[in-house]
Amino acid sequence: MLRNILRPISVRVKESQLMTNFQGRSFKPVYLDHNATSPLAAELRPLALEWLDRWGNPSSIHQWGRGPKSIMREARNHFSQMIGAHPLEVVFTSGGSEANNQALKSAFFHLSRQGSERRQYLISAVEHPSVMKTMEFLAGLGAEVLTVPVSRQGLLDLDTLRSYLGPKTAMVSVMYANNETGHIFPIKKISEWAHEVGAWVHCDAVQALGKVPVDVKSWGVDLASFSGHKFYSLKGAGALYVRKGFPLESLIHGGGQERGRRAGTENVLAIAALGHMARRRDQVQDQFLRLRALRDQMEKEILSQISGVRVNGPDNLRLPNTSSLILDGVDGETLLMNLDLEGFAVSTGAACSSGNPEPSPVLMAMGLTREEAQSSLRLSLGWDSTEEEVESFVRALKAVVERLRKIKRESTKLEQKQKERL
Ligand SMILES: Cc1ncc(COP(=O)(O)O)c(C=O)c1O
Structure with a gap:
């Protein structure tokens, strides 16, 4: 999917051990939250x-x-x-x-x-x-x-x-x-x-x-x-x-x-x-180009594979590694927790305000509605991010979003039926 782009730089000791989720399934954790903090360089x-x-x-x-x-x-x-x-x-x-x-x-x-x-x-x-x-x-x-x-x-x-x-x-x-x-x-x-x-x-x-x-x-x-x-x-x-x-x-x-x-x-x-x-x-410029290509490709794949997704912020004039998305009809915190269970670390906003139920003040200042801000997800790549990680993330995101939207549709239907009975 992402050919002809520069190679990632190994900055951390990649977790060689697989982790196991609560269902007993093994996975390799993927870190996509570099704006919160970055891994410690292995060297x-x-x-x-x-x-x-x-x-x-x-x-x-x-x-x-x-x-x-x-x-x-x-x-x-x-x-x-x-x-x-x-x-x-x-x-x-x-x-x-x-x-x-x-x-x-x-x-x-x-x-x-x-x-x-x-x-x-x-x-x-x-x-x-x-x-x-x-x-x-x-x-x-x-x-x-x-x-x-x-x-x-x-x-x-x-x-x-x-x-x-x-x-x-x-x-x-x-x-x-x-x-x-x-x-x-x-x-x-x-x-x-x-x-x-x-x-x-x-x-x-x-x-x-x-x-x-x-x-x-x-x-x-x-x-x-x-x-x-x-x-x-x-x-x-x-x-x-x-x-x-x-x-x-x-x-x-x-x-x-x-x-x-x-x-x-x-x-x-x-x-x-x-x-x-x-x-x-001296490596910053190369990584700038590599990460921008990787991020753009990730957004392209997400937008083409998942419906009801919008990108926050301008097309250009953005950090090369950052992507802020609105995913219609999905609660950001729930999405984050589900992705965490699948082994993907992302965020809903600034790390210092996570756990705060209020929507991100940054997104609110941009004029997003409360609902849009609460349906947002921040992805931030780093020098060690790879094509494979991004590809597996897009697959997981699609599956989780579809699952959460299905649950929401079914519970709305149920609520409607209950109302009709009353
Ligand atoms: C834009 C910006 N300014 C300041 C800070 C605070 O930096 P530190 O965590 O080193 O105190 C952060 C951390 O998230 C940040 O993103």
């Missing part, structure tokens, strides 16, 4: 043991400090090259949420302390909760938050964004790509407009790493957030790109780590893992 396992042996504190002057210090230096060099920044423009954090918090709170605290008139913060209506909730918090301290709507396709209303910009704008914070629909925002243009009125620009680029080539300088942003666990490395490390000269405030006060911009003894192991994966930056 990091032996390296992690080596790094763990260099357990000293990187701030120590003696020999035990020198090993971890050089690990940190190397990681910073590789990571900064991957995002097109200078090594000193990288502040390592615990992950994307912390980086987003620091970017927004730092701007607000700095400007408030200066008694600045700039109190307006522009965000898109589909930002991650780590941006949304931070802005809610800052609104309680006096920030004015202006939310820019998106269209049914998830496109940002650029006219509204532009009309909001002015001498009171402190910062524009727009994500590089949406975690649920994969939609990519025009960050370069947004940076230019914001800078014209003297505002700063922050970009939550957590979903960009490893999926699209990243170049913070050409994006023109002042700050950008990244997370290691979305890029085949460990949880517990991320980064904030801070343009040289930006007056960054620390959120965590204490020692002088990260040049006083983020106190606390560093998570050397997770930072080393992120730095190591950044060495593979």
